[in-house]
Amino acid sequence: MLSVAISGALQGIEAVGVAVEVNSGEEGEPTAVIVGLPTTAVKESKDRVYSALTNSGFETPFRRMTINLAPGHLRKEGALYDLPIALGVLAATGQAPLEDLEDYLIAGELSLSGETRPVRGGLALATLAREMGKRGVLLPEKTAREAALVEGVPVYPVRSLDEAIRFLTGVSPIAPLGGGLEMWTAERAEQRATEHDFAEVKGQHSVRRAVEVAVAGAHNILLIGPPGSGKSMIAKRIPTIMPDLLPEEYLEILRIYSASGKTLEMDGLVVRRPFRSPHHTISDVGLIGGGSVPGPGEISLAHNGVLFLDELPEFQRRTLEVLRQPLEDGEVTISRSAGRITLPAQFMLVAAMNPSPDGYGKEGTRSTAAQIQRYRSRVSGPLLDRIDLHVEAPALSVSELRTARPGESSAVIRARVQAARDRQAARFRKDRAKVNAHMTPRLIRKYCTITNDQGNLLEAAMERLRLSARAYDRVLKVARTIADLDGKEAIETPHLLEAIQYRSLDRDAVL
Numbered sequence: 001m002l003s004v005a006i007s008g009a010l011q012g013i014e015a016v017g018v019a020v021e022v023n024s025g026e027e028g029e030p031t032a033v034i035v036g037l038p039t040t041a042v043k044e045s046k047d048r049v050y051s052a053l054t055n056s057g058f059e060t061p062f063r064r065m066t067i068n069l070a071p072g073h074l075r076k077e078g079a080l081y082d083l084p085i086a087l088g089v090l091a092a093t094g095q096a097p098l099e100d101l102e103d104y105l106i107a108g109e110l111s112l113s114g115e116t117r118p119v120r121g122g123l124a125l126a127t128l129a130r131e132m133g134k135r136g137v138l139l140p141e142k143t144a145r146e147a148a149l150v151e152g153v154p155v156y157p158v159r160s161l162d163e164a165i166r167f168l169t170g171v172s173p174i175a176p177l178g179g180g181l182e183m184w185t186a187e188r189a190e191q192r193a194t195e196h197d198f199a200e201v202k203g204q205h206s207v208r209r210a211v212e213v214a215v216a217g218a219h220n221i222l223l224i225g226p227p228g229s230g231k232s233m234i235a236k237r238i239p240t241i242m243p244d245l246l247p248e249e250y251l252e253i254l255r256i257y258s259a260s261g262k263t264l265e266m267d268g269l270v271v272r273r274p275f276r277s278p279h280h281t282i283s284d285v286g287l288i289g290g291g292s293v294p295g296p297g298e299i300s301l302a303h304n305g306v307l308f309l310d311e312l313p314e315f316q317r318r319t320l321e322v323l324r325q326p327l328e329d330g331e332v333t334i335s336r337s338a339g340r341i342t343l344p345a346q347f348m349l350v351a352a353m354n355p356s357p358d359g360y361g362k363e364g365t366r367s368t369a370a371q372i373q374r375y376r377s378r379v380s381g382p383l384l385d386r387i388d389l390h391v392e393a394p395a396l397s398v399s400e401l402r403t404a405r406p407g408e409s410s411a412v413i414r415a416r417v418q419a420a421r422d423r424q425a426a427r428f429r430k431d432r433a434k435v436n437a438h439m440t441p442r443l444i445r446k447y448c449t450i451t452n453d454q455g456n457l458l459e460a461a462m463e464r465l466r467l468s469a470r471a472y473d474r475v476l477k478v479a480r481t482i483a484d485l486d487g488k489e490a491i492e493t494p495h496l497l498e499a500i501q502y503r504s505l506d507r508d509a510v511l
Helices: 045-055 082-092 122-132 141-147 161-168 180-192 205-217 231-241 247-259 284-288 317-321 324-329 369-376 381-385 398-403 410-427 441-447 452-465 469-485 493-501 505-510
Strands: 002-011 014-027 031-035 063-070 104-106 136-140 155-158 221-224 306-309 331-336 339-344 348-353 389-392
Touching: 002 082, 002 122, 014 082, 014 122, 031 045, 045 082, 063 082, 082 104, 082 161, 104 122, 122 136, 122 141, 122 247, 136 141, 136 161, 141 155, 155 161, 205 221, 205 231, 205 348, 205 389, 205 410, 205 469, 221 231, 231 306, 231 348, 231 410, 247 339, 284 317, 317 381, 324 331, 381 469, 410 469, 441 469, 452 469, 452 493, 469 493
Parallel strands: 002 104, 031 063, 104 136, 136 155, 221 348, 221 389, 306 348
Antiparallel strands: 002 014, 014 063, 331 339
């Protein structure tokens, strides 16, 4: 007897359909053969399934069972096929009348007792079920809670194999989960009270201004200063002045984290933009993603949020260079023997570094000029070109720390940032770009027009600082953002001068 259950396989952050075909052969030794390009974890599924069947009150079939995971060319990994295989075995051996088995998309790991355990990719699986027109999705309870964020398909949480069978046979109905997207908006105000706040940052007014400009246009920024100048402190507060997440941005983030095996309870993902701060020993695979079965890396986990690289020159040069393409395209394509996937990576890069190997600037450093040059040259020119703002963060004296008044709160800064973003949204309503940092050359020519005098000023600055053509475009983008913060329709000379100022460290302080 043949039965078919429907499940899915993760490909990056997407899911593709997998048919779990179970054929019951002749009686004899209770053997099960799994075919369809399974990994070791999938091959071990038969042992978990047979134990779960026995401990759930069913019989282990004394016959040869052939389990095919179709399509055969697609690599299958993980334990998410345990539940559909178990249900398929029961249907194929006639132990449970599961006539509507193919109407649902089913995934879940089984314990030896028959209880379900969460699996990765709940959001992707629910989205796949909606696209396939299924009546619903059966998932372990924790996975179902995140899958319920997808509208248009009922999500049924099942705590055990027995509960899944009772639901599919109509013995015990299960109420589908709902109301997913409403919970994060309800919790946003409460969780903001526990966030870091810019009011805690003393002094550093020029750095605070540069950060506000960077966030307003989603520009990348580099902070250069000695230890203790507040670089990391400021960076950690950047998400608190970013605009609130839109529902579609929120779902994009959760799909990435779900595919990485993280749940809603981790990292406050329900209400916060991501803030990722990998250690400088990270590999290029850990940063951009990959592995034997390609998956998201740190730059994808920072999608719609902040990627903070502290001690930038300490990262391996090869690791830093892989950032160049994602910074331009907002996505990363990974090719491996197991397949080729494209992952979103639209993040704001915030980097920090010391001005010299010993951490001190021109005053107080014991490093020689040659040592400083070697240290600073670890950051390549092409990567530096892709960082829009370079800002010095000077050390504060003890008296400044004692007497400095609290700065503006994150809420006040965020209101100005939101107003600037609203102007950009109105400007780009018919374009693919949504913020100034993502403008194409065509959009730059259209929205970043400058006068002849301003052009001469910018040309002189480029010659003096030896800026590249890419840096020229980025100066115009930053100037456009400063004008948006100022509520101006046209770029004025003060806006252009401020934008040029943020490139002055290209040669003097970094290269």
